[in-house]
Amino acid sequence: MGKKLKVAVIGSGFISNIAHIPAWRSLDKDVEVVAVADVNEGIAKETASRHGIAEYFSDYRLMLDRVNPDIVSVATPNAFHKEPAIASLEAGAHVMCEKPLGINAAQGREMYAAAKRAGKMLFVSQTGRFGPGVAAAKALYDEGYVGTPYFAETNIVRRRGVPKWGNFHIKEQNIAGPGFDIGVHALDTIIWFIGPSPVISASGKAYSEIEKQGEYLVESDIEFSDRFTPRPYLNSEFDVDDFTVAFIRLENNITISMKASWALNAPEETNVTYISGTKGGIQIFPAPVVYTTSGGYMVDIVPKVQTVDLIPFQGHHRCAAHFLRAIRGEEELIVTQEQVLNVLSIIDLIYESDKKNFEVSR
Numbered sequence: 001m002g003k004k005l006k007v008a009v010i011g012s013g014f015i016s017n018i019a020h021i022p023a024w025r026s027l028d029k030d031v032e033v034v035a036v037a038d039v040n041e042g043i044a045k046e047t048a049s050r051h052g053i054a055e056y057f058s059d060y061r062l063m064l065d066r067v068n069p070d071i072v073s074v075a076t077p078n079a080f081h082k083e084p085a086i087a088s089l090e091a092g093a094h095v096m097c098e099k100p101l102g103i104n105a106a107q108g109r110e111m112y113a114a115a116k117r118a119g120k121m122l123f124v125s126q127t128g129r130f131g132p133g134v135a136a137a138k139a140l141y142d143e144g145y146v147g148t149p150y151f152a153e154t155n156i157v158r159r160r161g162v163p164k165w166g167n168f169h170i171k172e173q174n175i176a177g178p179g180f181d182i183g184v185h186a187l188d189t190i191i192w193f194i195g196p197s198p199v200i201s202a203s204g205k206a207y208s209e210i211e212k213q214g215e216y217l218v219e220s221d222i223e224f225s226d227r228f229t230p231r232p233y234l235n236s237e238f239d240v241d242d243f244t245v246a247f248i249r250l251e252n253n254i255t256i257s258m259k260a261s262w263a264l265n266a267p268e269e270t271n272v273t274y275i276s277g278t279k280g281g282i283q284i285f286p287a288p289v290v291y292t293t294s295g296g297y298m299v300d301i302v303p304k305v306q307t308v309d310l311i312p313f314q315g316h317h318r319c320a321a322h323f324l325r326a327i328r329g330e331e332e333l334i335v336t337q338e339q340v341l342n343v344l345s346i347i348d349l350i351y352e353s354d355k356k357n358f359e360v361s362r
Contacts, residue, residue, distance in 0.1 A: 004030060005071055005327075006031070006034045006068070007033045007034065007069060007070070007071045007072070008033075008035045008063055008067050008069035008072050009021055009024075009033065009072070009075060010037050010063075010074050011038060011073075011074065012036055012037075012038035012040070012047040012056075013076075013077070013167075014166045014228055015075050015098055015166075016036070016075035017050065017227050017228040018227055018228055018313055019075075020125075020320075021036070021051050021073075022313070022317070023313075023316040023317040023320040024071075024073065024320055026317050026321075027321060033051065033053050034053070034054055034067055035053060035055040035057065035063050035069070036048050036053050036055075036057075037058065037059065037062075037063045038056075039058060040058070041056070041057075041058035043229070044057060046229060050227070055067065060084050060087065060088075065091070069091075069093050070094065070327075071093055071094050071096065071324075071327070072084075072088035072095050072096070075098050076098075077166070078103065078173070078174045078175050078181070079173050079174060080173075081102055082102050082110065082111055085101075085111055085122065089111075089114045089115050089117075089122065092120070094120050094122075094323070094327050096123045096125055096319065096320065097123070097124055098125055099124050099125060099126050099127075099185070099188070100124075100180065100343070100347065101340050102344065104344060104348050105345040105348055108344045112337045112340075121326060121327060121333065123319075123333055125315075125316060126319075126335050127316055127319055128188055128285075129188065129192055129315075129334060130319055130322070131285070132305070132306045132307050132308060133287050133288045133306065134284060134285075134288070135305075136288045136305045137283070138192075138193060140288065140290055140301070141193050141275070144279070145279060145280045145282060145290045145292060146276075146277035146279060146280050146290075147277040147280065148277050149254055149275050149276070149277040150253055150255070150276065150278070151257075152190045152194070152254070152256045152257075152273070152274065152275045153273070154183070154187070154260075154272070154273040154285075155258075155271070155273075156178070156182050156185075156260045156270075157259055157264055157267075157269060157271075158261055158269050159263070159266060159268055160215075160263050161263070161269065162211050162238075162262040163181075165228065165231075165233070166230065166231065167231070169237060169239070170238075171240050175240075176240050176241060176244075176347075177243075177244060178241065178242065178244050178260040178261055178262045179206060179244030179258070179350055179351070180244075180347060182260050183244060183258055183347070184347065186258065187256070187258065187343050187346055188335075188339065188343050189273065190256060190275060191342055192334075192335075192339055194254060194275065197250040197251050197252045197254050198251050199249070199250055199346045199362055200250060200361060200362065201249045201361040202248045202349035202350045202353050202359065203247045203353050204244065204246035204247075204349070204350030204353040204354050205244070205353075205354050206351060206354040207241055207242065208240065208243075210242050210243075210265070211242045211262065211263050212238055214235045214236075241354075243260070243262070244258070244260045244261070244350065245258065245259050245260075248350070271285050272285060274291075280293075286307065287307040288305065288307075289301065289302050349361075349362060
């Protein structure tokens, strides 16, 4: 067995404790999580103690210098991915960055340029691609069941589901609401399926109508107290959108309709994403289904696959394992620069359209 690769983690919040660190620890035959950093030293210390990590730091640059990691997971709030990712690349580490890569496409290009200069890999943990059943859907799509795609729709609608365990609701930390936070998963998966189709334009609207009312509903949030200590949630801090809707035009005669909400007076939670084409359609989420015709009848093809993960955030485990194999040269990165920048460009246009109140082009 070769020497274990050293992994360091920047950020000690929710996604670090629940997803990134457990994912890397599940690969303990090949890697070792040696350090964690957070601007809040107390949180960094608590995280290190919880996971049995040897060192913790309040300055990630000092950590990079002292630990000299082979791999860095960037799990900071969305607004603060760029600087630690670039610093890690320049320090000689491969980087797995939490989605979205940057606050906009321009920032994403800077980060990929830094990776190229450093000769290191930059990988975005777009875990939607690694969900249960998605591989089956992609295989059926690639087999030609859809034909030529021309329309996709994604509805990730939570009737009430504002994340209250971090800084998601604070614009300075997270940039925007559900379109930026959860819509990016579905958009990324659609772009991956359909292939190179650069965005042309988008018409979007971002609403903030429900959470600002301060309903203080009793909600059934997942209990994470044994694995993460959340900061207190204050409704008065909420300054992002709670519902995003958009219509997107891509090259190759393709359009996408998107709805993403943390709070919306609508039917119970839905998570449906599908692509329609000239031969058939395919549902990707929540489970793979092909909609086609055969023998003069409409036919649904449902592959027999697992559609529910067995452990929380198992997609991150699959991401980390894939990234490790890519670092070793065993496979190519599944999430490419072209795809990531296209998705960021789409999100840029959605929120620009919201501000201008009309459709905007790239």
